[in-house]
Amino acid sequence: xxxxxxxxxxxxxxxxxxxxxxxxxxxxxxxxxxxxxxxxxxxxxxxxxxxxxxxxxxxxxxxxxxxxxxxxxxxxxxxxxxxxxxxxxxxxxxxxxxxxxxxxxxxxxxxxxxxxxxxxxxxxxxxxxxxxxxxxxxxxxxxxxxxxxxxxxxxxx
Numbered sequence: 001x002x003x004x005x006x007x008x009x010x011x012x013x014x015x016x017x018x019x020x021x022x023x024x025x026x027x028x029x030x031x032x033x034x035x036x037x038x039x040x041x042x043x044x045x046x047x048x049x050x051x052x053x054x055x056x057x058x059x060x061x062x063x064x065x066x067x068x069x070x071x072x073x074x075x076x077x078x079x080x081x082x083x084x085x086x087x088x089x090x091x092x093x094x095x096x097x098x099x100x101x102x103x104x105x106x107x108x109x110x111x112x113x114x115x116x117x118x119x120x121x122x123x124x125x126x127x128x129x130x131x132x133x134x135x136x137x138x139x140x141x142x143x144x145x146x147x148x149x150x151x152x153x154x155x156x157x
Contacts, residue, residue, distance in 0.1 A: 008054060015045055020058035071135045077128035080106050085120055 008016070011032045018028035025042035034041040045051045084102035088094060104110075109121040 008050060012045065012051060013054070015042065016051060016054040016058060019046075020055050020062060067135065071132065074128050074132035074135060076105055077123045078125050078132055082106050082122065085122070089118055089120055 011034070015028050015032035015034070018031045019025065019042070022028055025046065026039040029038035029042035029045070081103075085104060085107050088099070088102060088104075091098070106122050107120055108123045109119075111119040111121075113119065
């Protein structure tokens with residue numbers, strides 16, 4: 001990713017950010033403050049090299065962030081605790097306040113059948129480990145252990 005000393009105006013930067021998020025020329029121009037002829041203004045902005053480069057940089061950054069967030073999510077699924085879920089299962093009358101302080105990230109499904117029992121289904125840790133291993137291989141990690149330790153071959157920005 002190439003960083004340039006951007007001379008873009010604030011509205012132009014806003015357009016780039018909106019376009020990288022939505023892919024919609026008219027909406028992006030409107031959200032950036034170009035009210036009149038927003039579609040035409042957006043198309044005109046997209047014809048500029050500096051605007052396209054800014055959008056490309058934003059898209060690359062978003063992709064890197066999404067990959068890092070996925071790895072963090074897989075780590076959490078693979079190694080996270082289930083204490084709060086077990087507390088929920090054992091609790092007779094959990095209050096809303098009790099529930100708001102609990103971490104249910106590991107739970108994929110909760111059911112309460114007619115008999116009143118609580119059924120809790122957890123995400124598969126083995127699948128999470130496999131996904132984590134694949135994600136780390138994609139980022140050219142030396143090993144799964146390096147990735148788990150936070151050194152998954154990620155470049156410093």
